């Protein structure tokens with residue numbers, strides 16, 4: 001049996017307090033690779049070529065990953081001839097390192113140039129928590145060892161310079177540099193292999209990878225015997241794959257790299273699946289023979305993201321419901337509303353109500369209850385709930401609202417069915433604070449805004465609209481009625497209200513009281529609001545300046561048709 005003393009000595013060194021990351025609770029990936037390499041047992045690392053395959057290697061139980069140059073290149077569809085740049089390899093490694101917790105030994109080819117390139121490579125690998133690098137004593141650009149014969153080898157001293165430069169550049173004391181000896185592959189013989197291995201060890205290499213392309217392990221075993229445990233030996237038994245693992249164990253090998261088998265497995269599987277789908281023009285045959293979409297989600301940690309979302313994302317805003325009061329005929333519009341209610345009057349190709357519902361939808365309000373009345377069968381809109389106020393001719397707005405009492409649960413909007421407004425108004429209302437917030441137009445007196453004799457619902461607030469950009473929030477409402485004198489009027493109620501959850505229950509309770517005292521039947525929304533205020537419920541006003549319209553008479557309708 002080969003002397004394994006060097007492994008034990010080095011293990012003791014790696015575990016000495018104060019060296020590398022030994023002081024940390026969790027040893028670094030490099031420390032773990034180093035400990036494994038120097039442990040008095042045979043270790044195995046498995047090839048991966050991207051984040052997904054790296055995860056699979058860890059999942060299978062391997063203590064480490066071989067980031068194979070051949071496999072990473074092939075996965076990118078290029079040759080193992082440094083066609084992928086070293087920074088492109090670095091990008092792959094970053095994904096692999098992020099995706100896993102086990103150490104990665106990266107195939108650094110020749111180091112991508114001379115000592116200077118190795119310095120930069122090692123620095124960047126340490127920054128990405130790559131545990132170690134293996135560099136081979138060939139020339140840039142490299143060729144895969146299994147291609148051709150007698151590939152030129154690097155000058156020993158020049159290669160020793162690459163090793164020293166790499167070791168001097170590591171920022172993690174435990175980072176592992178493996179020197180790969182290609183002398184046997186290139187036909188330079190055992191003595192040259194041993195001479196090189198010793199020079200590389202003296203230059204600072206932590207371990208030696210002795211590569212062979214023979215179909216038996218004879219030369220590897222012979223090398224190991226001569227090497228006599230001077231440092232750990234790493235092997236790649238791709239060509240001598242038949243060799244029982246016990247032979248490596250008995251030869252005192254430190255680490256075996258299964259170098260390309262995930263890439264080759266993926267290639268076979270992808271060819272088989274692509275071929276079948278191409279031939280069968282159906283997924284039915286292969287669905288149960290391949291990994292499920294669920295397995296993909298599991299492997300990439302979808303569950304963790306779901307948990308993180310619940311920790312970090314603001315809870316999704318629950319869009320309020322809306323009740324649209326659309327029961328009235330709108331007799332002031334004459335023949336236009338003889339056979340349909342005014343909410344269904346066409347305004348440039350669309351009923352008014354459909355436009356209103358589009359605006360509500362646009363602002364995320366989807367649960368909409370429309371209270372129908374006059375010619376209710378003509379109010380026929382998709383994706384809204386309809387409730388009917390069959391006594392619309394004798395009753396008023398509050399009676400209609402009572403028909404939709406079920407919607408007064410949680411945050412709720414109340415809108416007249418004959419108004420239109422720009423979506424930003426609704427967005428502002430939805431983000432306004434307050435239990436009962438009504439929208440009022442501060443430009444109620446604009447010339448040409450109304451037919452001269454038209455009565456409007458005026459609001460008087462604790463403060464007038466100032467036009468200031470400094471957001472003071474909604475202004476407390478003091479009074480709302482058609483009777484407020486002009487000098488005291490601060491705005492015109494547009495027929496749009498937002499209720500908080502508490503506001504909704506206050507409104508529902510008030511409607512119940514109005515029912516009990518007989519005032520519900522003919523009351524309008526301003527009366528309801530006045531009663532709420534009298535009870536101490538805070539009602540506030542969100543000021544707007546235009547950008548809305550209602551359709552009450554022929555004047556309004558003409559204006560609406562011009563505006564839209």
Ligand code: SPV
Pocket residue numbers: 068069070071080107144145146236238259260
């Ligand atoms: C690799 O996996 O890229 C290697 C090992 O370098 S080998 O292909 O066997 O040379």
Ligand code: MG
Pocket residue numbers: 068069070080107109
């Ligand atoms: Mg390689």
